Amino acid sequence: MTMTGNARTPLLSVENLSVSFGPGHTPLAAVQDLSFDLFAGETLAIVGESGSGKSVTALSILRLIEREGGRLDKGRIAFRLDDDSVVDLAASSEAQLQRIRGNSISMIFQEPMTSLNPVLRIGDQICETLIHHKQLSPSQALREARDLLDRVRLSDPGRRLSQYPHELSGGMRQRVMIAMTLACSPRLLIADEPTTALDVTIQAGILDLIRELQQSSGTAVVFITHDMGVVAEIADRVVVMRQGRMIETADTGMLFRQPRADYTRQLLNAVPKLGSGAPVYAAPRSTAGEEARRREEGRAAETVLEVNNLVTRFPIHKGMLKRLVARVHAVEDVSFTLRAGETLGLVGESGSGKSTIGRSVLKLVEPESGRILFAGKDLMPLSRRHMRPMRRDLQMIFQDPYASLNPRMSVAELVTEPLIIHTALNARERRDMAVELLARVRLPAASIDRFPHQFSGGQRQRICIARALSSKPRIIVADEAVSALDVSVQAEVIDLMQELQREDGIAYLFISHDIAVIEKMSHRVAVLDQGRIVEIGATDDVLQRPRHDYTRQLLDAVPVADPSRRRERASAAQIERKTPIRPVDYRPVASEYLSVGADHLVLAQ
Amino acid sequence: MAKMSDTTIDSLPETSRSPLFARLRWPATVRRVWSGLDWPMRLVLVLGALLVFAALAAPLISPFEPNAQSLLSRLKPPVGFAGAKVGHIFGTDELGRDVLSRCLYGLQMTLSIALSGAIIGMLIGGTLGLLAGAAGGRADALVMALVDIQIAVPFTLVALLAVAVFGSDMQVLIVVLGIAYWEQYARIIRGEVLKLREMPFIEASRAAGASPLRIAFRHIVPNVVSPLVVMFTLNFSNIVLLESSLSFLGLGLRPPTATLGSMVGIGRDYMHTAPWIVAAPALLILLITFVVQMLGDRLRDRMDVRLRDR
Amino acid sequence: AELKVGSANMPPYLDPGRDHSNVGSQFYYNSFDVLIDKDSETAETTFRPGLATEWKLVEPTVMELKLREGVVFQNGDPMTADDVIFSLNRMLKPTFKPYIVRAKDRLGNFDRAEKVDDHTIRIVAKRPEPLWETLINMQQLMVIPEKYTKALTGDPNVAEDADFEAFSLAPVGTGPYKIAQFVPGEKLVWERHDAFWGDKAPFDKVTVSYVPEMASRITALKNKEVDLITNVPPDQLSTIEADSNLKVASDVTPLFHILIFNTQNEVMKDPKFRQAISYAVDRETLNEALWLGKAVVPSTHTYKQFGELYMPELKTFEYDLEKAKKLLAESSYKGEEIRMDTSAVYYTNGLLAMQAIAEMWNAIGIKTSINVDDKWTGGDPTMMVRNWSNPMYFADPFGSFGVMWAPEGPSEGEGRFKTDEAYAKTWEKFRFSEKVEDRKAAYAELMDRIKQDPPMLVLYQPYESWAMQKGIQWAPKPGHIPYVLDFRAGSISVASN
Amino acid sequence: MFEFVISRVLRTCLTVAVIVTAVFFATRLSGNAIDFLAGEGLGAKDRQLLVEYYGLDGSYGEQFVRYIASLMDGNFGLSLIERRPVAVIFAERVWPSLQLLIGAVLLTLVVSVPAGIAAAIYRNSWIGNAIMGGAFFGYAIPNFVLAILLLLIFSFWLGWLPSTGNSTWLHFVMPVTALSTFYIAGMTRFTRNAMLDVLSQEYLRTARAKGLPERVVIFKHALRNANITILSVLGLQIAGLAAAGSVVIETVFSWRGIGELLVSAAIRRDYPVLQFGVLAVALAVIVINLLVDLAYGLADPRVRLGRNA
Ligand SMILES: Nc1ncnc2c1ncn2[C@@H]1O[C@H](COP(=O)(O)OP(=O)(O)OP(=O)(O)O)[C@@H](O)[C@H]1O
Ligand SMILES: Nc1ncnc2c1ncn2[C@@H]1O[C@H](COP(=O)(O)OP(=O)(O)OP(=O)(O)O)[C@@H](O)[C@H]1O
Ligand SMILES: [Mg+2]
Numbered sequence A: 001m002t003m004t005g006n007a008r009t010p011l012l013s014v015e016n017l018s019v020s021f022g023p024g025h026t027p028l029a030a031v032q033d034l035s036f037d038l039f040a041g042e043t044l045a046i047v048g049e050s051g052s053g054k055s056v057t058a059l060s061i062l063r064l065i066e067r068e069g070g071r072l073d074k075g076r077i078a079f080r081l082d083d084d085s086v087v088d089l090a091a092s093s094e095a096q097l098q099r100i101r102g103n104s105i106s107m108i109f110q111e112p113m114t115s116l117n118p119v120l121r122i123g124d125q126i127c128e129t130l131i132h133h134k135q136l137s138p139s140q141a142l143r144e145a146r147d148l149l150d151r152v153r154l155s156d157p158g159r160r161l162s163q164y165p166h167e168l169s170g171g172m173r174q175r176v177m178i179a180m181t182l183a184c185s186p187r188l189l190i191a192d193e194p195t196t197a198l199d200v201t202i203q204a205g206i207l208d209l210i211r212e213l214q215q216s217s218g219t220a221v222v223f224i225t226h227d228m229g230v231v232a233e234i235a236d237r238v239v240v241m242r243q244g245r246m247i248e249t250a251d252t253g254m255l256f257r258q259p260r261a262d263y264t265r266q267l268l269n270a271v272p273k274l275g276s277g278a279p280v281y282a283a284p285r286s287t288a289g290e291e292a293r294r295r296e297e298g299r300a301a302e303t304v305l306e307v308n309n310l311v312t313r314f315p316i317h318k319g320m321l322k323r324l325v326a327r328v329h330a331v332e333d334v335s336f337t338l339r340a341g342e343t344l345g346l347v348g349e350s351g352s353g354k355s356t357i358g359r360s361v362l363k364l365v366e367p368e369s370g371r372i373l374f375a376g377k378d379l380m381p382l383s384r385r386h387m388r389p390m391r392r393d394l395q396m397i398f399q400d401p402y403a404s405l406n407p408r409m410s411v412a413e414l415v416t417e418p419l420i421i422h423t424a425l426n427a428r429e430r431r432d433m434a435v436e437l438l439a440r441v442r443l444p445a446a447s448i449d450r451f452p453h454q455f456s457g458g459q460r461q462r463i464c465i466a467r468a469l470s471s472k473p474r475i476i477v478a479d480e481a482v483s484a485l486d487v488s489v490q491a492e493v494i495d496l497m498q499e500l501q502r503e504d505g506i507a508y509l510f511i512s513h514d515i516a517v518i519e520k521m522s523h524r525v526a527v528l529d530q531g532r533i534v535e536i537g538a539t540d541d542v543l544q545r546p547r548h549d550y551t552r553q554l555l556d557a558v559p560v561a562d563p564s565r566r567r568e569r570a571s572a573a574q575i576e577r578k579t580p581i582r583p584v585d586y587r588p589v590a591s592e593y594l595s596v597g598a599d600h601l602v603l604a605q
Numbered sequence B: 001m002a003k004m005s006d007t008t009i010d011s012l013p014e015t016s017r018s019p020l021f022a023r024l025r026w027p028a029t030v031r032r033v034w035s036g037l038d039w040p041m042r043l044v045l046v047l048g049a050l051l052v053f054a055a056l057a058a059p060l061i062s063p064f065e066p067n068a069q070s071l072l073s074r075l076k077p078p079v080g081f082a083g084a085k086v087g088h089i090f091g092t093d094e095l096g097r098d099v100l101s102r103c104l105y106g107l108q109m110t111l112s113i114a115l116s117g118a119i120i121g122m123l124i125g126g127t128l129g130l131l132a133g134a135a136g137g138r139a140d141a142l143v144m145a146l147v148d149i150q151i152a153v154p155f156t157l158v159a160l161l162a163v164a165v166f167g168s169d170m171q172v173l174i175v176v177l178g179i180a181y182w183e184q185y186a187r188i189i190r191g192e193v194l195k196l197r198e199m200p201f202i203e204a205s206r207a208a209g210a211s212p213l214r215i216a217f218r219h220i221v222p223n224v225v226s227p228l229v230v231m232f233t234l235n236f237s238n239i240v241l242l243e244s245s246l247s248f249l250g251l252g253l254r255p256p257t258a259t260l261g262s263m264v265g266i267g268r269d270y271m272h273t274a275p276w277i278v279a280a281p282a283l284l285i286l287l288i289t290f291v292v293q294m295l296g297d298r299l300r301d302r303m304d305v306r307l308r309d310r
Numbered sequence C: 001a002e003l004k005v006g007s008a009n010m011p012p013y014l015d016p017g018r019d020h021s022n023v024g025s026q027f028y029y030n031s032f033d034v035l036i037d038k039d040s041e042t043a044e045t046t047f048r049p050g051l052a053t054e055w056k057l058v059e060p061t062v063m064e065l066k067l068r069e070g071v072v073f074q075n076g077d078p079m080t081a082d083d084v085i086f087s088l089n090r091m092l093k094p095t096f097k098p099y100i101v102r103a104k105d106r107l108g109n110f111d112r113a114e115k116v117d118d119h120t121i122r123i124v125a126k127r128p129e130p131l132w133e134t135l136i137n138m139q140q141l142m143v144i145p146e147k148y149t150k151a152l153t154g155d156p157n158v159a160e161d162a163d164f165e166a167f168s169l170a171p172v173g174t175g176p177y178k179i180a181q182f183v184p185g186e187k188l189v190w191e192r193h194d195a196f197w198g199d200k201a202p203f204d205k206v207t208v209s210y211v212p213e214m215a216s217r218i219t220a221l222k223n224k225e226v227d228l229i230t231n232v233p234p235d236q237l238s239t240i241e242a243d244s245n246l247k248v249a250s251d252v253t254p255l256f257h258i259l260i261f262n263t264q265n266e267v268m269k270d271p272k273f274r275q276a277i278s279y280a281v282d283r284e285t286l287n288e289a290l291w292l293g294k295a296v297v298p299s300t301h302t303y304k305q306f307g308e309l310y311m312p313e314l315k316t317f318e319y320d321l322e323k324a325k326k327l328l329a330e331s332s333y334k335g336e337e338i339r340m341d342t343s344a345v346y347y348t349n350g351l352l353a354m355q356a357i358a359e360m361w362n363a364i365g366i367k368t369s370i371n372v373d374d375k376w377t378g379g380d381p382t383m384m385v386r387n388w389s390n391p392m393y394f395a396d397p398f399g400s401f402g403v404m405w406a407p408e409g410p411s412e413g414e415g416r417f418k419t420d421e422a423y424a425k426t427w428e429k430f431r432f433s434e435k436v437e438d439r440k441a442a443y444a445e446l447m448d449r450i451k452q453d454p455p456m457l458v459l460y461q462p463y464e465s466w467a468m469q470k471g472i473q474w475a476p477k478p479g480h481i482p483y484v485l486d487f488r489a490g491s492i493s494v495a496s497n
Numbered sequence D: 001m002f003e004f005v006i007s008r009v010l011r012t013c014l015t016v017a018v019i020v021t022a023v024f025f026a027t028r029l030s031g032n033a034i035d036f037l038a039g040e041g042l043g044a045k046d047r048q049l050l051v052e053y054y055g056l057d058g059s060y061g062e063q064f065v066r067y068i069a070s071l072m073d074g075n076f077g078l079s080l081i082e083r084r085p086v087a088v089i090f091a092e093r094v095w096p097s098l099q100l101l102i103g104a105v106l107l108t109l110v111v112s113v114p115a116g117i118a119a120a121i122y123r124n125s126w127i128g129n130a131i132m133g134g135a136f137f138g139y140a141i142p143n144f145v146l147a148i149l150l151l152l153i154f155s156f157w158l159g160w161l162p163s164t165g166n167s168t169w170l171h172f173v174m175p176v177t178a179l180s181t182f183y184i185a186g187m188t189r190f191t192r193n194a195m196l197d198v199l200s201q202e203y204l205r206t207a208r209a210k211g212l213p214e215r216v217v218i219f220k221h222a223l224r225n226a227n228i229t230i231l232s233v234l235g236l237q238i239a240g241l242a243a244a245g246s247v248v249i250e251t252v253f254s255w256r257g258i259g260e261l262l263v264s265a266a267i268r269r270d271y272p273v274l275q276f277g278v279l280a281v282a283l284a285v286i287v288i289n290l291l292v293d294l295a296y297g298l299a300d301p302r303v304r305l306g307r308n309a
């Protein structure tokens, strides 16, 4: 179905698109009545929460949704081809679509780790598009592929061609994906959350790249994301989706300035914004008895955790003889303290050692040296068995609430497990306890006999929190506890955690790669780079007056959810990940800190 | 108990669950499950139920004693063919025994042998796999070495030697069939456990202070149950086939006890002259393996979440 | 012309001296000769010249034989008196252990063989021998080449054990077919021995291949892949007969399927019990059911081939259910389980008969269990009942019953059968009396002892069948020992069509 | 790589040593070979004579020491029954067995991989159901029943195919079919599952988004990944086949192979043959597994790199 058009007509015009899943009699509508236009050279962002139909829309445009079991119920997807003829993709034949896919329209997917075929060489994966659509010879294609890798500024492009995906880091893979999509200079690029899985610094690089490429080739972009910051950075126009419907569409500037729909406003409000200020620390009120005991022990009243010179390394063995070939210096000479009722945020890029610090403190991994004083008692010399009773006071919440709940246990069992381990309860007490815990995290008591898969992501994280609370711990290590959640849910969970802290005086070691979340949650913050704390201090001090280069770099890379503050960036930020893997004979230097303010330390550079 | 929300038994108040009540609600549950099945599955379930029923009721529904011979009416064809003998619906075998009765008893025997064998295999393999996966290190190396050995030694020889040393009793046969496939369980379960070990919820419970025993039995075991069950069904039919192969080689149960396999194994000499001796038990074997395989396949599809959603 | 045979059995080695199985006996007659041959056309015994042209007793314990001249071994060596002496003495004065254990049952009375001149030899017995020709006719005394054998391994002038081992894989004789290829347990290829002293073999080549599965054997025949197959069980005859291109040759074989009882076993010790279980076996029904009624159910341990010593009038084994029940009641049997050992496939209908007999015993209140095992349990003290066969090694009661049930013979040696002095005395009379009547009377006496204290039960002489393409004229001959595949001139022919 | 080889060799030696020892003692426990090869009607003295002659005298320990000593000399012994070197006996049987094995593996691959792929692609249509139905059937039928059935139909009734021997390709049709049916069925199902697994992977969506034709998507992108899992199962199957799979088929088709030899050696307690056979088969299986591992490395770059780096 082709029609003639002219330059005034949009490049892509989606009209009344409806897509559904499931059997015919009980369809699940994923996208309903969606319409939008996209003109050449424009960037359109589609935003919305998880499950709002963003990906389905994207896949529908390429007509790949049927493969996933979806159905195009109605609607038109008019696309203007190179020769200005317009085709309705919704009614095109498979052969026709194959000519368009990868050629006129290409797509980047969310997961750089799984979107590339693991058993084919990078070169091959790029070349096949060229060979297929442009009828290049293999050697021509290879040359072209090399240029493409060069264009996405991948180092050593010649060598990359013969590498396999697993040999590259996430950022590099995503660049390969981009190179692949650019191969045939498409008129439309659809990017479905291309940076969500990446670190902020890497994300910044990728965004720059897309923008730059778009400017140089005039490609129109549909950019799907749930990160309003990214939207503010990159989009010309925004479509806001919710439950499969378009709630609002506007120019980016307009949308941020004057959101019309309530939902948009909510969405914007929920976005944690860097620079909105950290919570104020208030030492928890404590019972008189406790007070007395503390005095007796003669310690600084509020310090529950003191970590001194913590070092954790992972040996890398090779071969049959299990020879030690290298070490991962995951945590290197780290010291900090944590007071009751205080939150210490740990922030840093992926691999910087955040999780390992958390796990080391709980002795879930065995640290190499250092001291971990919990309420004055050194945990370091404790054996696994002797550590177990201590765990009553030291609990943990993990990033992925689904994976960290045993799918075969009921909520009642899950929530009370830590308690059961440390105390003897009869079935009745246990149930009461479970109901009470669920109430604290605001889950209905009726959910007590259900199983994890019957809950939403936010609810599951509440279960995890309830579980951590059950043994009335004094410290909770929250490792990316809110990272997997949608912004609105994230906000709720953060509020809940803060509330619980106020009530019980729990100290959090709060780990996140999202600086905005850290700011919202933490009284103090430590910035990690390659296993070392490069800067530590009160949250506002560190984030507003960063002293260490790395902290500045990190803060710079954070997208700001305000299109008016869109910055000109030095192009192509660092993308290759730094590695903490060191040879066996590597001798790390001790961390030396300069004091740059009250309680504000910076690693000597 | 919680408010009444839907019609499942679980959500009903404790007090209303009298035995009679349960009995009344039973068919409803069954009907609900039933209506959720497609026709091949229904067929399979009906066939399976029939097989189990026939096996259990063998003493009641067999027209003859399975071992009662009638030497002068050997090899009589089934009813409907020339020369058939009244009463012997499936004809008689090489000693004039009633083929139908022997099939029914043979079915009983085969099912119980296969069931016990599969259970033994599951217990041995499952335990060793669990041990290897959970304990790692030496234990793992040892179990994997045993697996290597099991794979490298022709199983028929193991069976032969076992029968030679311990005689061809039912117990021996069951154990032999049981160890035939332990290594498959061990490998699968070990793999599952290794995967599970990396699951965050295991670390979560360790962080909560759970002891290794608790982790093994409260967290790992329940999660390997489903792959175990799938393996079990797949193995069950393999054992039925293996038993018949052993019978073919003369390593089955000692006569006159019939298993379906031994009936086929012995009856093979009569495939020219009295094919019904082989046909009836062979069809039953086919049926059993078919039913069990279908069930196993379905179970696997059910348990693989990704497949289920597609 | 070529003949292809599908055989149910294939021996692991071929040495007529060492072998006394029913498997090997099929094959030796085509490749080897004995000194004194026998007319195999009839069941009566008529001796005729073989490698010896004449023979006479020079003393009661010495027989002199004149050797045929111009006999050539299949490897081209001429046969000399030395070869004959070597062949005989390898059995009579054995050094090779497998010969030692087998020679003495049958050949125990022969002391040695001696060369008189290049064409004359003597065989010296220890005491006067009533069965000279009969024994010399035996497969064990077939002639093999001396030089060839000794040279097979090691020192070419000494007969080492290894020579005999090697010989049994590459056997050479004087018969009409030379063994061109022998793959143990797989196949045997004969080619015509052109320098054979007698009538030339009718086939250029005969290939015997091992086809153990019955269905496969019949299929191969029907499919014309082979011309003749062995061991067609009675139940399958109808299949062959239904095909107009095929035919069957059958006969009862001079071999008894028997049950042996362990008279020394605690449970089986009471003769009354053993009599009871013997009376309880309805052998006629077994015959009727399993053998189409064509097997021979004897009343005693005797074959037509015994000539004057054929004594069907003896009633050693009978079926009498009433007597059986009575004897059982009187016996010491207390409901113990009787283990019945049987090999899986060795005897035609063996397992079936065992199961049928078990039912018959169950019917009078005896508990049984059938133990299928190829292991020989005849010497095992826990053995109770086992099936076995008593083949006719040569046409005399001594050649069948005698070999197996002599005092200190194999059965007694295994400890499941015990003889006393009286038995030994009667045995002496039966074995060495010069007059046939005396031997006959002694044999009858032995049979009576067997009846009173049975160590065995003779079931029947099986009805064995071979199937072949219509054009082939072949049949088992009554004069041979069991299962001989006689492909010599005159014994087989092919209709040219 | 060097370390990998050494460790494999050591592991192999260990496995083989355990197997050799276990088989040695297990066979002795199962009865004295004399009772199987020359036992009938022997008095105690004669029996002893033969026991000595066949080298079956002395305690098991002594016998084991003798056995190991002769193994070290590269002497695997004589068959008790055929009195030939066991290596010679095996040499006769290896090729026929190998032919059958290779035939079965090829047929399995040629039939089951396309069938499995088709069943995965058309999993909701009658094609997929028909293939899977056939696979169930093939999986459910005892192979000797199938073998005899084939024999009856194609040789006995139709007279199309020869029933015994292995001289022409026609001889291979039935044994190879009967032998591989079970494996074809298993592999088809396995391939289907592996394909389904791969078909739901995101990189396939990427491939389609590139506009590649379905043919390329399936055969290049999907199959290459499925191959990795298929290979692992194939290895086990070949090993299983080599180890035992073919006895029944060899018996029915009078095919003189290793399987039949081993089983009859076991039945007749021909210890030297049995011991050598188990050793040979175990080594073969180990080699097959090694080859599969290497192939696995070739098929999966992730494994390859992990090993050599
Ligand atoms: N293959 C499928 N089968 C059934 N339902 C599906 C399938 N894919 C998506 N859905 C449903 O369609 C709806 C929209 O999903 P979609 O993937 O488009 O969300 P999204 O906005 O991309 O979310 P996210 O931010 O999590 O990627 C959801 O309710 C989802 O459950
Ligand atoms: N068990 C382990 N064995 C070996 N290396 C490990 C182990 N756990 C972590 N590492 C390595 O230690 C370094 C720090 O890892 P860690 O998980 O602490 O980082 P992180 O800051 O939490 O990163 P992310 O944001 O990706 O979770 C990384 O290089 C990681 O690969
Ligand atoms: Mg999405």
Ligand SMILES: [Mg+2]
Binding pocket: A354, A355, A356, A479, A480
């Ligand atoms: Mg982490």
